Amino acid sequence: MRExxxxxxxxxxxxxVRMLLALRGGELCVCQITELFGFxxxxxSKHLSILHHAHLIRSRKAERWxxxxxxxxxxxxxxxxxxxxxxxSLAQTEETKADAKKLKVILKTDLAVICRRQKCC
Numbered sequence: 757m758r759e760x761x762x763x764x765x766x767x768x769x770x771x772x773v774r775m776l777l778a779l780r781g782g783e784l785c786v787c788q789i790t791e792l793f794g795f796x797x798x799x800x801s802k803h804l805s806i807l808h809h810a811h812l813i814r815s816r817k818a819e820r821w822x823x824x825x826x827x828x829x830x831x832x833x834x835x836x837x838x839x840x841x842x843x844x845s846l847a848q849t850e851e852t853k854a855d856a857k858k859l860k861v862i863l864k865t866d867l868a869v870i871c872r873r874q875k876c877c
Contacts, residue, residue, distance in 0.1 A: 797874065
């Protein structure tokens with residue numbers, strides 16, 4: 757029951773769902789996620805914390821950057837099914853397509869440039 761409630765809480769916010777959809781394309785640095793959504797770093801951090809607590813995403817640290825990715829096939833069945841459901845339900849929405857287009861530009865930008873712009877590193 758606790759796992760289910762954590763997942764439903766994580767999915768109850770549209771911005772967290774958008775983050776999951778953005779991560780569908782692969783691992784992203786926190787600064788790239790912040791750039792994509794235009795939120796304060798503290799807001800992005802809180803959203804990522806809730807997603808991480810629900811085991812929907814995983815993280816790793818490399819040098820000064822923290823990267824997030826979707827949970828993999830070792831995740832609990834409920835997590836994998838929730839991620840599949842989100843993707844199947846929302847992958848083709850206009851908002852998701854707009855985020856993907858913006859993310860393409862962000863991914864072409866050096867991380868150090870993004871961090872300097874955000875004054876986070």
